[in-house]
Amino acid sequence: MAIPVIYNLRSVRARWNSAVVAVLGIAGTVGVFVAMLSLANGFKATLVSSGSAGNALLLRSGATTEMNSGISLDQVKVVQDAPGVARGSDGPLVTPEVIVIAPFPLISTDTDANVQVRGVSEKAREVRNNIQIIEGRFFKPGLAELIVGRNASHSYAGLTLGNTVRFGGGNWKIVGVFDAGGSAFDSEVWCDSHVLNQVYQRPENNFQSVTVHLTSPSALQELKDSLTSNPQMTVDVMPEVEYYDKQSTQLTQLITTLGGIVAGIMGIGAIFGALNTMYSAVAERGREIATMRALGFGGPSVVTSFVIEALLISLVGGVIGAVAVLPLNGLTTGAINMQTFSHMAFAFSITPILMGWGICFALLMGLAGGLPPAIRAARRPVATALRSL
Numbered sequence: 223m224a225i226p227v228i229y230n231l232r233s234v235r236a237r238w239n240s241a242v243v244a245v246l247g248i249a250g251t252v253g254v255f256v257a258m259l260s261l262a263n264g265f266k267a268t269l270v271s272s273g274s275a276g277n278a279l280l281l282r283s284g285a286t287t288e289m290n291s292g293i294s295l296d297q298v299k300v301v302q303d304a305p306g307v308a309r310g311s312d313g314p315l316v317t318p319e320v321i322v323i324a325p326f327p328l329i330s331t332d333t334d335a336n337v338q339v340r341g342v343s344e345k346a347r348e349v350r351n352n353i354q355i356i357e358g359r360f361f362k363p364g365l366a367e368l369i370v371g372r373n374a375s376h377s378y379a380g381l382t383l384g385n386t387v388r389f390g391g392g393n394w395k396i397v398g399v400f401d402a403g404g405s406a407f408d409s410e411v412w413c414d415s416h417v418l419n420q421v422y423q424r425p426e427n428n429f430q431s432v433t434v435h436l437t438s439p440s441a442l443q444e445l446k447d448s449l450t451s452n453p454q455m456t457v458d459v460m461p462e463v464e465y466y467d468k469q470s471t472q473l474t475q476l477i478t479t480l481g482g483i484v485a486g487i488m489g490i491g492a493i494f495g496a497l498n499t500m501y502s503a504v505a506e507r508g509r510e511i512a513t514m515r516a517l518g519f520g521g522p523s524v525v526t527s528f529v530i531e532a533l534l535i536s537l538v539g540g541v542i543g544a545v546a547v548l549p550l551n552g553l554t555t556g557a558i559n560m561q562t563f564s565h566m567a568f569a570f571s572i573t574p575i576l577m578g579w580g581i582c583f584a585l586l587m588g589l590a591g592g593l594p595p596a597i598r599a600a601r602r603p604v605a606t607a608l609r610s611l
Contacts (some may be wrong), residue, residue: 241535244499244591247492248539248584251485253547256572256580258481260550262474264571265557269470272405273463275439276308277349280432280449283456287469287561288321288431295427297455304448306441307434310348315435317343320415322422323564324389326378328556335565336558337374339389340407341415349435353407358383358398363414366421369398371408373567377556381411392421406466406559409566433462472560489587492539496532496591525597532592533585540584544577 273279280301285291295318301307302314309315320341325334344363347353361367370381380387386395394413402408419426436442439461446459551572559566 241499244492244495244535245539245542247488247495248536248587249543249546251488251492251587252540252543252580252584254488255481255485255583256544256576257547257550257570258477258485259576259579260547260570260572261555262477262481263573263576264568265477265566266467266470266474267571268404268566268568269406269466269559270463271403271466272407273461273466274350274352274435275461275463276436277462278434278436278442278445278459279462279465280434280457280459281430281465283458285458288319289323289562291430293318293429293432293457295429297457298429298432300452300454301432301434301449304445306436306445306448308437310345312345315345315349316432317346317349318415318429318432319343319346320418320424320428321430321562322390322418323562324411326374326381326387326389328377328565329379330377332379335378335556336563337378337411338409338562338564338566339411339413339418341418342412343415346412346433349433350402350407352403352405354401354403355398356401358396361397361413364417365414366392366394366417367397368394368411368413369400370396370411372399372401373408373554374411375399377409377565377567390418390421404569406469406566406568409556409564432457469559469561473557476560485583489583492587493591496535496588497595499532499535499591525593528595529589529592532588532595536584536588536591537581539588540581543584544580548572 280293281288281291282293298316298318302316307314307316322339322341323336324339326337327333328335347360355369356372358369361369368387375381375383381396383396383399386393388394400407400412415429416426418424419428434445436445442459442461449455449457449459550570552569554567554569556565556567558564
């Protein structure tokens with residue numbers, strides 16, 4: 223015979239002081255847990271959204287990032303004639319690119335942060351069709367002109383339309399601001415790849431990566447087979463989405479691990495709070511428990527009843543904690559991309575799945591805090607308790 227759940231609701235209401243302490247402890251733990259997961263989720267989502275399913279990225283064989291890759295102009299020409307490459311009105315949709323890191327002061331702290339400057343070709347906008355100029359215009363080839371990402375313009379001092387900045391030994395005029403749909407490109411600065419090579423005194427015909435727009439996503443294998451079988455080509459061909467997904471792995475794992483450690487430590491405290499609440503309930507309700515046992519409610523029913531009570535408390539705490547961090551959703555912050563050592567802006571991303579994980583974590587804490595007192599309650603001698611009535 224099961225004890226009615228309404229009994230547990232009345233019990234929690236009667237002992238609301240201790241229940242509130244347990245609820246707040248669980249809510250705080252869940253809030254930290256969900257916030258850390260949303261931080262990692264936002265970082266990963268920002269990087270992954272930089273890739274397009276219709277694009278392929280080429281790096282030198284063995285290179286893990288654009289920073290340590292190298293591709294010659296002769297190899298770029300082979301790529302342009304390869305099968306599977308889409309063509310526009312002006313020829314193949316291929317953009318060879320150059321990457322450098324330049325320091326710019328953050329508006330928030332007035333300290334320098336590494337900004338990724340990407341030298342691209344005129345085809346970059348066609349290859350990455352999610353790039354929209356929202357202020358000014360695109361840079362003119364052959365000139366020391368910059369266009370800056372929306373987040374970069376808001377995050378760094380001096381990166382505003384019409385301003386002139388100096389880096390790499392050259393003076394650059396900012397002629398446009400672009401929106402990359404919330405991707406990592408929003409934190410970058412773009413310019414002509416040939417001019418960037420000249421300013422940094424690099425070989426004019428050397429690039430670090432090549433991005434290709436495919437005729438269709440299924441054309442990737444055809445392109446890969448053609449290039450890897452060519453003895454002139456020493457390149458790795460991968461989906462652009464896959465490259466940016468790998469870029470996110472290291473920091474995402476770090477944030478998740480640290481968040482798990484912090485939430486685990488806080489969770490231990492929350493479990494002790496739940497234990498204290500439930501042990502107090504057992505001590506105060508000795509006569510009630512004995513009476514229920516005498517009326518025919520067995521030990522398993524008592525255990526189940528106390529566990530349900532602990533789960534009710536933890537459920538309330540979990541919901542409060544998950545809802546409390548919702549204002550963080552969409553809030554922009556920044557971190558160092560561990561692969562490129564450049565600063566990248568991204569937003570917290572709280573999803574229903576993350577909130578569900580937070581509530582499950584709360585229920586787990588409730589179970590850990592409620593089961594030992596429940597077992598103790600079920601083992602109390604009935605005769606001894608009844609004699610005190």
